[in-house]
Structures are given as structure tokens and as C-alpha cells.
Amino acid sequence: xxxxxxxxxxxxxxxxxxxxxxxxxxxxxxxxxxxxxxxxxxxxxxxxxxxxxxxxxxxxxxxxxxxxxxxxxxxxxxxxxxxxxxxxxxxxxxxxxxxxxxxxxxxxxxxxxxxxxxxxxxxxxxxxxxxxxxxxxxxxxxxxxxxxxxxxxxxxxxxxxxxxxxxxxxxxxxxxxxxxxxxxxxxxxxxxxxxxxxxxxxxxxxxxxxxxxxxxxxxxxxxxxxxxxxxxxxxxxxxxxxxxxxxxxxxxxxxxxxxxxxxxxxxxxx
Amino acid sequence: xxxxxxxxxxxxxxxxxxxxxxxxxxxxxxxxxxxxxxxxxxxxxxxxxxxxxxxxxxxxxxxxxxxxxxxxxxxxxxxxxxxxxxxxxxxxxxxxxxxxxxxxxxxxxxxxxxxxxxxxxxxxxxxxxxxxxxxxxxxxxxxxxxxxxxxxxxxxxxxxxxxxxxxxxxxxxxxxxxxxxxxxxxxxxxxxxxxxxxxxxxxxxxxxxxxxxxxxxxxxxxxxxxxxxxxxxxxxxxxxxxxxxxxxxxxxxxxxxxxxxxx
Ligand SMILES: Nc1ncnc2c1ncn2[C@@H]1O[C@H](COP(=O)(O)OP(=O)(O)OP(=O)(O)O)[C@@H](O)[C@H]1O
Ligand SMILES: [Mg+2]
Numbered sequence: 001x002x003x004x005x006x007x008x009x010x011x012x013x014x015x016x017x018x019x020x021x022x023x024x025x026x027x028x029x030x031x032x033x034x035x036x037x038x039x040x041x042x043x044x045x046x047x048x049x050x051x052x053x054x055x056x057x058x059x060x061x062x063x064x065x066x067x068x069x070x071x072x073x074x075x076x077x078x079x080x081x082x083x084x085x086x087x088x089x090x091x092x093x094x095x096x097x098x099x100x101x102x103x104x105x106x107x108x109x110x111x112x113x114x115x116x117x118x119x120x121x122x123x124x125x126x127x128x129x130x131x132x133x134x135x136x137x138x139x140x141x142x143x144x145x146x147x148x149x150x151x152x153x154x155x156x157x158x159x160x161x162x163x164x165x166x167x168x169x170x171x172x173x174x175x176x177x178x179x180x181x182x183x184x185x186x187x188x189x190x191x192x193x194x195x196x197x198x199x200x201x202x203x204x205x206x207x208x209x210x211x212x213x214x215x216x217x218x219x220x221x222x223x224x225x226x227x228x229x230x231x232x233x234x235x236x237x238x239x240x241x242x243x244x245x246x247x248x249x250x251x252x253x254x255x256x257x258x259x260x261x262x263x264x265x266x267x268x269x270x
Numbered sequence: 271x272x273x274x275x276x277x278x279x280x281x282x283x284x285x286x287x288x289x290x291x292x293x294x295x296x297x298x299x300x301x302x303x304x305x306x307x308x309x310x311x312x313x314x315x316x317x318x319x320x321x322x323x324x325x326x327x328x329x330x331x332x333x334x335x336x337x338x339x340x341x342x343x344x345x346x347x348x349x350x351x352x353x354x355x356x357x358x359x360x361x362x363x364x365x366x367x368x369x370x371x372x373x374x375x376x377x378x379x380x381x382x383x384x385x386x387x388x389x390x391x392x393x394x395x396x397x398x399x400x401x402x403x404x405x406x407x408x409x410x411x412x413x414x415x416x417x418x419x420x421x422x423x424x425x426x427x428x429x430x431x432x433x434x435x436x437x438x439x440x441x442x443x444x445x446x447x448x449x450x451x452x453x454x455x456x457x458x459x460x461x462x463x464x465x466x467x468x469x470x471x472x473x474x475x476x477x478x479x480x481x482x483x484x485x486x487x488x489x490x491x492x493x494x495x496x497x498x499x500x501x502x503x504x505x506x507x508x509x510x511x512x513x514x515x516x517x518x519x520x521x522x523x524x525x526x527x528x529x530x531x532x533x
């Protein structure tokens with residue numbers, strides 16, 4: 001009784017929100033969970049060879065092993081630094097360029113083809129060339145991560161500016177505002193959600209860029225570990241490392257959303 | 271000297287099929303403190319004329335003068351109220367009202383004080399912190415008016431400010447605008463589709479012909495006593511102005527072919 005009365009005091013739309021979240025978690029995580037259970041059962045029943053396929057339990061153990069040995073910390077240090085540098089550079093350049101393209105039609109004409117070129121070209125295939133220029137190690141990794149991450153940052157910033165209500169731009173003009181004020185007080189706040197969506201997409205692509213970069217040219221980091229374990233045919237540790245990357249991606253996305261919520265305050269500030 | 275002079279203003283737009291001359295010849299003298307309504311068929315160039323007066327667009331020929339000086343761009347003495355209010359959805363009511371002052375570099379404390387006064391003036395006291403999305407259409411329009419008044423312009427340019435409102439709200443907003451206007455009698459250019467609204471509010475109604483190459487076909491002085499109340503509507507004079515205006519507007523097609531130059 002007491003329980004139902006508590007529930008009934010929750011506002012209807014809150015209740016709806018809670019239900020939505022439950023659906024999202026169950027549907028989003030359910031398939032993975034079922035897959036993992038099936039995988040584990042198959043291994044336990046001897047249907048597949050544990051050496052080749054590993055198993056969820058082994059993978060988790062592998063992660064624990066990496067934590068205990070300190071390998072995880074070192075890898076996260078290396079990959080994390082590469083990620084931060086690549087993502088920061090991609091964000092600053094990508095968003096500025098996107099804003100510029102959104103405001104200035106001629107800049108857009110001049111640059112847009114290359115953005116789509118970059119978007120549809122297999123950047124990874126250019127890897128030998130990149131290594132030739134930057135050498136083996138972090139610079140190559142950072143470069144490829146930038147190339148991958150910058151596209152959604154540019155495109156979303158441009159789109160965000162394109163979609164700003166022209167009426168609001170007119171308001172600024174009518175009050176005699178200058179271009180900088182227009183940018184700060186209308187264009188940026190109005191396109192903020194679109195830009196942030198680009199930031200989250202770019203973040204994911206930067207993670208992929210770092211891992212794949214390390215796979216080919218790294219001298220340390222998670223991707224480098226994956227390559228090393230793969231050459232040792234250590235399936236379990238390959239999966240463990242991939243799992244770590246996935247978790248890192250989820251954590252980053254979570255942080256991005258939290259930042260987005262926190263920073264939307266400045267839009268409303270006087 | 272007149273406050274605003276439209277000297278043979280011509281406005282044209284470049285379109286995919288060449289240049290279109292929207293406004294052919296708009297000439298008018300407006301005195302300080304006058305309340306002017308501009309009416310005309312849709313697309314005749316009312317908004318364009320207002321934009322030219324604000325300095326948002328440059329006439330293809332002719333000039334707009336304010337206190338004798340040619341208008342070359344948006345200036346501090348003028349403020350515009352837009353049809354759809356055009357509020358920043360991420361700003362609160364008071365922050366929207368303070369926007370013009372903010373752009374003009376007025377300090378935070380001062381612009382907030384002014385903004386609150388104006389929020390009160392337009393009857394939105396207590397809603398200072400609301401978001402535009404939480405307001406009704408009429409309330410949003412009040413915010414738009416308060417934002418324009420906040421910079422204390424000499425000239426208020428209003429482009430169908432009540433066009434999106436229902437008839438009842440529209441009328442009460444009009445009366446309220448008059449109440450505010452009676453305080454300091456700014457010069458007002460008020461574009462509207464509503465004949466009643468034009469007569470109720472204005473000292474003079476400028477009637478434009480249909481575009482392209484539109485011009486003023488009539489300049490009607492509304493000789494009704496002020497301060498005006500809703501009651502003027504039932505008077506006989508009001509009805510006379512009303513039928514004259516609707517003849518001009520809705521008999522437009524005939525009027526144009528039979529008597530091209532009425533004035
Ligand atoms: N940016 C533009 N580019 C091309 N043509 C335009 C532009 N703005 C307006 N026009 C044209 O100029 C003419 C006048 O437009 P304007 O908006 O000034 O009319 P209006 O009298 O305000 O119309 P309404 O009563 O519908 O608001 C119209 O024919 C319109 O199509
Ligand atoms: Mg218009």
C-alpha cells in the first residue's frame with residue numbers, strides 16, 4: 001500500500017521518463033547480456049573451443065589481470081593523452097572552421113568538398129603515407145585520430161549555424177550589434193545543441209582513431225596492446241582490451257552529456 | 271522639420287529571375303510623435319519599407335531621412351518589433367528584454383533594472399524569469415515590445431506586431447500599446463493588416479497599392495479624439511474611415527485599372 005502511494009505521488013511525466021529509461025537500458029543492454037550468456041554456455045558445453053573464442057568470464061578475468069598488473073593504467077595514460085591532444089585539436093579547428101563555413105558562404109564553397117572527401121575517403125588506407133610523414137609513434141596516431149574526428153565537428157557546427165533562426169540574426173542587426181556579438185549571443189547559443197552532438201560523434205571517432213592508429217603505428221597504448229595480443233593469439237586479452245575501449249567510449253559519452261548539461265547554463269546567462 | 275522623411279524610396283530584390291522592384295515610390299513625411307499605420311495588400315512591401323527605415327536594407331533609389339540625416343544603417347534612435355517576436359528561446363524574459371541594451375554595452379545591473387521596469391510596464395510582472403516557450407503568443411509579443419522600448423528609441427518600428435494573435439488579444443494589446451505610447455509619444459510606424467486596428471491606433475494611415483512597384487495610394491488622417499478607447503469603434507466617424515479604407519484595400523483591383531493615380 002505504502003509503496004503504491006509513493007509511486008502515485010511521482011508526477012505522470014516523471015513516471016514516463018523512468019519507464020523510458022528502463023526500456024532503454026533493458027533493450028540496449030539486453031541483447032549483449034543474452035549474447036554473453038549464450039557465449040558462456042556454448043563454451044561450458046564444449047560447443048566451441050575456448051582457446052579460439054575465449055569466454056565472457058575469461059575476458060572479465062583478463063581485464064582484472066590488466067588492472068592488477070598496472071598495464072591498464074599505463075595504456076590508458078598513453079592512449080588517453082593521444083586522445084586528448086587529438087580531440088582538442090579537432091574540436092578547436094573543426095568547430096571554428098564549421099562556424100566560419102556556416103557564416104561565410106565563400107569559405108563554405110571553398111572547403112566543403114574537402115570535408116566530404118575526408119568523410120568518404122578511407123583515411124586508414126592512407127596510413128603508410130601518414131607513417132612515412134610522421135614516423136611510428138604518437139604523432140601518427142594523433143594525426144589519424146584528428147582526421148577521423150574532425151568531420152562531424154565541422155559538419156555539425158556548419159549545420160548548426162545554417163539553422164539559426166534568421167529572425168534572431170535580424171534582431172541583432174537591428175539593434176546595431178556587430179559580428180562578434182552575433183556570434184557570441186545568437187549563433188553559438190542557438191547552434192549549441194547541434195555542435196554538442198558533433199562533439200559527441202567526434203569523440204567516438206577520435207577513440208576509434210587512437211585505437212586503430214596504435215594498432216598500426218603505436219608504440220604503446222590500448223591499440224598497441226591489442227595488436228601485441230593478437231600476434232600472440234591471445235584471444236582473451238584481445239577481447240579484454242576491446243571491452244576496455246568500449247567502456248572508455250561509454251564513459252566519455254557520459255562525460256560529454258554531463259558537460260553539455262552543465263555548460264548550457266551560460267547560454268541563459270545575462 | 272519632419273522626424274522621418276521617405277524621399278521616393280524604391281526597393282528592389284534580386285531573385286533567380288532578375289531584379290524585382292517591390293516598392294516603386296514610397297514618399298511620406300512623418301512628424302515627431304505621430305502614430306502612423308501602414309496598410310496594404312500582402313506582399314506590397316510594408317516590411318521592406320520598415321526595414322529601410324530601420325537601416326536593415328538600403329533602398330535601390332531614394333532615401334530615408336531621420337531628423338534630416340540619411341539612414342545608412344541600424345541606428346540607436348530606432349528599434350524594431352517583429353511579427354513573431356523573435357525572442358531568444360534560451361534566455362529568460364528579463365534577459366530578452368535587456369538584449370538590446372546588452373548589445374549596446376550597458377552594464378548588467380543597469381540593464382537589468384531597466385528590463386524589470388519594462389517588464390512591469392508591459393504587464394508581465396512576476397514572469398521575469400520565465401522562458402519564452404512558457405508564454406502565450408500575446409505575452410511573447412509584450413516581451414518583444416518591451417525589448418524595443420528598453421533602448422528608449424525615438425522611433426518605434428512595428429511590423430504586424432499583433433498579426434499572430436487572436437482578435438480579442440489583439441485588441442487589448444492595441445489598447446495597451448496606446449496606453450504606453452501616451453506616456454512619451456514616440457514616433458511609431460505600425461504595419462498592420464487590420465483596418466480597425468489601424469484606425470483605432472493611428473493618427474494617419476498610409477495605404478499602399480499592391481506590388482510590384484507599389485506606392486502610397488492614400489494618406490488618411492484619422493481625426494478621432496485621444497486618448498482613444500474601444501468606444502470610438504461604435505461611433506459613426508469610425509465607420510466612415512472603415513468603409514473608406516476597405517474600399518481602398520479590397521476594391522484595389524478596380525481602383526488600379528480605372529483610376530491609376532488617386533493622389
Ligand atoms: N529577401 C527577399 N528576396 C526576394 N524578394 C523579396 C525578399 N523580401 C521580400 N521580397 C519580395 O518583396 C515584396 C515585398 O515584400 P514584403 O515582405 O516587404 O511585403 P509585405 O507587404 O510586408 O507583405 P506581408 O503583408 O505578407 O508581410 C514581395 O513580393 C516579396 O516577395
Ligand atoms: Mg511583412
